[in-house]
Amino acid sequence: xxxxxxxxxxxxxxxxxxxxxxxxxxxxxxxxxxxxxxxxxxxxxxxxxxxxxxxxxxxxxxxxxxxxxxxxxxxxxxxxxxxxxxxxxxxxxxxxxxxxxxxxxxxxxxxxx
Amino acid sequence: xxxxxxxxxxxxxxxxxxxxxxxxxxxxxxxxxxxxxxxxxxxxxxxxxxxxxxxxxxxxxxxxxxxxxxxxxxxxxxxxxxxxxxxxxxxxxxxxxxxxxxxxxxxxxxxxxxxx
Numbered sequence: 001x002x003x004x005x006x007x008x009x010x011x012x013x014x015x016x017x018x019x020x021x022x023x024x025x026x027x028x029x030x031x032x033x034x035x036x037x038x039x040x041x042x043x044x045x046x047x048x049x050x051x052x053x054x055x056x057x058x059x060x061x062x063x064x065x066x067x068x069x070x071x072x073x074x075x076x077x078x079x080x081x082x083x084x085x086x087x088x089x090x091x092x093x094x095x096x097x098x099x100x101x102x103x104x105x106x107x108x109x110x111x112x113x
Numbered sequence: 114x115x116x117x118x119x120x121x122x123x124x125x126x127x128x129x130x131x132x133x134x135x136x137x138x139x140x141x142x143x144x145x146x147x148x149x150x151x152x153x154x155x156x157x158x159x160x161x162x163x164x165x166x167x168x169x170x171x172x173x174x175x176x177x178x179x180x181x182x183x184x185x186x187x188x189x190x191x192x193x194x195x196x197x198x199x200x201x202x203x204x205x206x207x208x209x210x211x212x213x214x215x216x217x218x219x220x221x222x223x224x225x226x227x228x229x
Binding site: 004049 | 145149154158159164215216217
């Protein structure tokens with residue numbers, strides 16, 4: 001139980017385009033999901049907290065207009081990287097909260113060329 | 114401010130030997146503490162957690178951790194390391210104990226290298 005999926009697992013896009021990453025809780029409902037960013041060999045940096053049916057809460061320094069988060073249902077949150085640039089290349093990981101624990105997705109590798 | 118520290122970037126151990134990955138924390142009040150493991154290009158896998166009760170917590174894959182309130186530590190241990198344990202390990206503390214949706218603060222991560 002408590003499985004979280006992400007799609008796609010990896011994506012390559014051209015600079016200036018937008019990319020959408022999906023995070024799904026497969027066997028439980030999650031009112032809250034989290035989006036993290038991770039650089040190679042580094043820790044996870046929390047980008048935002050996604051709440052079903054309301055606006056996401058962004059961490060300080062994260063551009064909300066660049067990283068659009070939508071949590072339309074209890075099992076799906078999406079992160080859209082708008083007008084992507086090479087510096088947005090990173091590993092993006094989502095997690096879904098249930099019963100005081102967080103369950104992590106497998107991550108999405110984004111490469112912007 | 115709440116924080117988690119993993120003082121070692123890398124820990125090297127021979128297969129069959131015991132291993133310890135260190136973690137210290139700074140929180141207000143009593144903490145919820147977690148250990149996760151990450152394999153290359155993968156998400157995080159939950160190993161174990163401390164909420165309350167027995168200071169020695171047993172988790173997945175033979176790992177355990179000891180909560181030490183006086184030293185504000187939560188070190189991860191395993192009696193006999195396997196080569197397959199080689200991975201990146203993260204210690205984390207939950208910010209809000211009262212909320213179901215409290216965010217996690219992660220340590221910097223420690224790379225465990227187990228050599229045959």
